[in-house]
Amino acid sequence: MAKLPKASIQNRIRALRFEHGEMTQQALADQIGVTRQTVNAIEGNKYSPSLEVAFRIAKVFDRPLEEVFQYAAGEGG
Amino acid sequence: MGGTSKIFDIDPVSKILYIMSKKQDIDEGPINLSFEERSVWIQLASLGAILIGYGTIAGLMLLAGVIHIVPYVPVFALAVVLLIVLMIVGHAVTAATSRLERRDERDKLIVWRAESGEQCGVGVGRRGIRGSCRTHLLDQQPMDRPRAVTLDVSI
The missing domain is CATH 1.10.287 (Helix Hairpins)
Structure with a gap:
């Protein structure tokens, strides 16, 4: 069986927070209904959010989803 | 450049301000566990x-x-x-x-993973106990076996 390439979802939430008046992680977390720990984990690419949360984040920043999150296939993919 | 963040797409001044703003997260306080x-x-x-x-x-x-x-x-x-x-x-x-906070999707994932690990531990422990009971059974005299069998089934 062929081995699936390692893939990850990158994001630019931190940059977008900066562009939105240096929004804090807590403020973003409150707006999308998750904990600050979750926002931190998403920003650090340690956790991939559900589609619903991803859309909520994109809505907060008023950007299309693909501008906030990027799918990056790893080497060998 | 799929593996890198697009943060450096912003203009140079914003880039400098962005790098300086890294202090912001520190000001928010440490990231404690949920x-x-x-x-x-x-x-x-x-x-x-x-x-x-x-x-x-x-x-x-x-x-x-x-x-x-x-x-x-x-x-x-x-x-x-x-x-x-x-x-x-x-x-x-x-x-x-x-801090008062509601359970979110990541918390649920953490609990699911913990429960999965817990079930694995219980399964291994249970098999270990059953195995040691069976080994104990083999050491029993024939007269003692019915009682030992009852013990084994009850586990």
Whole structure:
């Protein structure tokens, strides 16, 4: 069986927070209904959010989803 | 450039300000564990401490020549009570010192993973006990086997 390439979802939430008046992680977390720990984990690419949360984040920043999150296939993919 | 962040797409001045703003997250305070994460760690630590304590006492009893199961029952009961007390106290302290926050999707994932690991541990332990009972059965005299079989099935 062929081995699936390692893939990850990158994001630019931190940059977008900066562009939105240096929004804090807590403020973003409150707006999308998750904990600050979750926002931190998403920003650090340690956790991939559900589609619903991803859309909520994109809505907060008023950007299309693909501008906030990027799918990056790893080497060998 | 799929693997890199697009943060450096912004203009140079913004880039400098952005880098300077890294202090912002520090000002927000340290990233503490969420209540669910703490809860899982409390359970793991409590279980580990009690398991080590019970194992030590039971091991010493076994070394002292106690081979009947009855003297181990109060020790086991005490271990269970201590485990419950430790978990209650741990969760109470955590709840009192944590920020009030609702459980989100990541917390649910943490709990699911913890439960999955817990089930694996219980499964391995149960198979271990059954295995040791079967081994014990083979050492029994034929007259003793029916009682031992009952013990095995009850587990």
